Amino acid sequence: MSSHRKPRSSPFNGRAVRTVLLAAGAAGVATAVPAHAATGPARSAAVVSDGVYANANRLHHTQARDSFTIRQFDEVDATSVRNQARAVSMGCSVDDHCRSVALSFQIITVAGDAHHLKAVNVGNAANTYCDGCQTLAGAYQFVVSTPHPLTLDAGARRRLADVHRRLDALTRSTLPATELRERVDALAGEVSGVLQAAVAKTPKTSGASKASGGTEKPGVTLHRRLDGWPGH
Template sequence: MHQHRKPRTQSVFTQRAVRVGLFAAGAAGLATAVPAQAATGTPQHAAVATDQTFSRADFRHHTQTRDSFTVRQFGTVNAASARNQANAVGVGCSVDDDCRSVALSFQIVTMAGEHTHLTAVNRGDAVNQHCDGCQTLAGAYQFVVSTPRPFTLDEETQRRLADIHQRLDALTRSTLPAADLKTQADSLAAEVNTVLHDAVANAPKGDQPPTVTLHRHLDGWPAH
């Protein structure tokens, strides 16, 4: 099988400390998450969120684009697991009969606790199979909001995020070249990052300051 895969500029699985006691290893249609308890502050021992977006373009369906924008508010937890994944596949097209496959996944996870242990995976994977001249793009953006005390996103923050979600939908449906689409997706991610930083500015204080961490992974073909 003839298969093209763009060389990765970073490891799919990365691991780093987000804050003392909180570690990140750092997709969406299918999702599972423990209901948020931040409003009551009731402790949760563990919380799980899985979000995945998948698109496949081929000679029958030359264009397929998918995106997702999910918000998971875990509340107070001792441990959490978050996985965000975007997969785009182009199959069986040619330069004269090209295909376009785009998958973008934005995942926002909020949690509270002084020493929460987080395992976060963020992955974007684009693959072309017998698809010369095709545009295939997968972008995964994962935002982890960690606060020492229980915290929920207020209505204004949710309104701003909903507006970005609508613009992500429009961008995914657009016919922009892959390079321009990447740039604009990054721009929307930067807006999300700003909104979340604004939101935690007034979050209840603790021994550790609130943090917002962005994991970004883009994969595409052609590489330019």
């Protein structure tokens, strides 16, 4: 199942580009809003939230969902981003076990030497009266910071789309949770490699940074949270 939600437009310089293909639906919102100071011109802020939730139980023994989101912003003064994956298995047993998988990949690119970033990444799994169940939640948040707005070229987008297809396949697979964790970690490593290669092509400093003697370098930060039980 595929789900696409167009982010709300803004007259400010925040640009949100979302690419979302879900194994079974997840929602997110992106907004760019002005933050007025006591004096001076309006300042822009970007607020982003993405996530996926899977719940397996006696009526639905298997539920597997994933999301893969790319959001790109021009120069903004402040950015608040959140990524969450939650998986729950409830009320099953060793002889009648459940499997719940929730995986969320979020890629954020922000530009500017002086922006303020708040990043939250949450992955949690719960087995409730569910002996022998397999429950896995994985949240992977990639934050790309560059002085100038980053443009992912066609080659980078093709490679990311290929990772996304393989993530979908892994999410729907019947691999044991322990092996699934390893395979998903490997995909996250590929995403980091694609982003690092894209960042390497960008200027290391902006004009303003050079004028002030700044030395900030572009970079990629991965926030990873995995939680769950492999089952028996």
